[in-house]
Ligand SMILES: Nc1ncnc2c1ncn2[C@@H]1O[C@H](COP(=O)(O)OP(=O)(O)OP(=O)(O)O)[C@@H](O)[C@H]1O
């Protein structure tokens with residue numbers, strides 16, 4: 140059982156008369172983990188998050204961080220001990236990127252030269268070229284600004300990171316990239332991260348635990364992403380999680396049980412085809428997959444589907460099979476060399492047996 | 502000889518460039534009165550503008566008062582102050598201060614409230630205290646807009662300070678009033694030209710200061726805003742000179 144870092148005890152926030160924005164919220168957030176608040180718009184996610192660093196004061200109830208009641212610490216001091224990243228980068232337009240990142244260390248009295256040096260290191264940590272440090276925020280792309288926002292939040296090395304939809308204003312490809320990098324960073328840093336999103340996919344990708352909020356600031360379910368997809372607590376969670384939850388849930392089981400069959404692969408432009416009735420896998424001279432040649436003698440190279448790598452999940456295995464033009468998912472080894480193929484029907488069989496095992500266990 | 506060549510002749514006459522009523526002395530007087538008015542007005546308007554911009558409190562009252570003050574007629578106010586408070590330098594200066602506070606206040610307030618509220622929110626969330634938010638984030642990011650208000654106010658002061666000559670206290674306005682009394686139109690025109698030239702030079706100086714103190718990060722973003730502000734104040738000297746000439 141992980142140790143609690145942040146605790147909400149019967150926290151209520153009422154802005155005006157009427158429905159509270161957050162209603163009797165009690166939950167405990169594990170140290171060193173990513174906890175995601177997810178839910179429809181207006182359900183009190185931002186309000187809950189901002190009560191942690193006292194940007195919003197609760198109407199009643201207490202919040203403790205590291206065992207200390209947040210109201211016992213002066214607000215400014217408390218906030219400096221927590222990184223904060225928001226949807227719009229919130230970078231200060233008049234300061235260079237490096238000076239933006241150095242903000243909190245400077246507030247803490249770190250000398251300018253040291254703070255800048257640390258900021259330059261952080262550029263590298265968040266995957267930005269050092270040359271960007273001299274630019275101003277307006278000269279960066281949205282994705283780059285968000286990276287700077289993350290670097291700024293990390294600058295004083297706070298134990299807690301609060302992130303309010305930090306990736307929702309960037310395009311899906313960049314968002315994917317940023318999510319992966321956050322996970323990579325988290326492996327090294329092990330911060331206590333509270334992450335707000337309204338995207339259930341993002342929640343299941345990032346969260347060690349996911350808190351689903353219902354409108355009115357009620358906690359509908361608080362569990363691991365796997366459990367939320369497999370066993371939604373009620374109708375609301377089920378409908379919020381959506382139609383594809385069965386498929387998405389496959390992302391939580393490794394596909395170790397799926398058989399990888401040998402396959403004959405040919406190099407492009409190699410020997411003429413003896414049998415033109417089958418699909419043929421084409422590889423480069425290092426045995427890395429290039430695509431498929433369909434039936435027919437004059438067939439062209441058709442791009443392959445997604446690849447199935449060692450340790451991948453059932454979702455990846457099934458997707459490899461479904462996305463391949465030949466119906467055979469290409470499995471590769473750690474070096475990217477073709478290891479064989481997986482068959483969709485066999486993946487389904489493994490999924491079914493995993494389900495039976497789970498049911499037997501219940 | 503037409504009025505333009507006469508005006509030129511007037512301006513070129515070395516007699517007009519020396520002595521107690523000469524152009525350099527009048528110019529200096531004009532600058533001193535303007536400077537005094539601006540310093541007092543800024544001492545009132547800037548703190549109030551910063552407070553309203555930062556807290557959002559008192560905005561309605563300030564807008565109403567500033568609007569009412571703006572509607573006051575310059576010369577009337579000046580005469581009233583002279584009548585009530587007697588002769589001397591300060592009554593007209595106070596009258597001009599009352600006219601200068603509104604644009605300075607509006608400019609300061611507009612500058613602060615033009616700053617992206619997300620940026621201010623983020624600054625607070627990072628642990629800045631209120632004064633750090635104000636002077637570390639809101640002022641530097643509002644400067645570009647604030648300069649628009651400051652430059653307008655300065656131009657207005659330089660133009661309207663001419664009216665103190667009516668009392669009579671000197672400044673370049675003397676050429677206007679004396680010219681009017683003496684039916685010496687070249688002198689009046691020369692005076693107007695000098696006031697306009699002074700306004701333009703001062704505005705150029707302020708533009709240079711603006712370039713120095715406003716972060717390049719702001720102009721990179723709001724090129725359009727900056728251009729609009731410059732256009733506005735470039736048009737102002739002409740308008741201000743007209744206003745001064747007819748006061
Ligand atoms: N400063 C405020 N004053 C009054 N009401 C507020 C304020 N901030 C939020 N609310 C209300 O509180 C409720 C919860 O808002 P909150 O911002 O926490 O929602 P959210 O879950 O973050 O939504 P979103 O996904 O749209 O960001 C909403 O009904 C909102 O209108």
Ligand SMILES: [Mg+2]
Pocket residue numbers: 184185186303
């Ligand atoms: Mg929100």
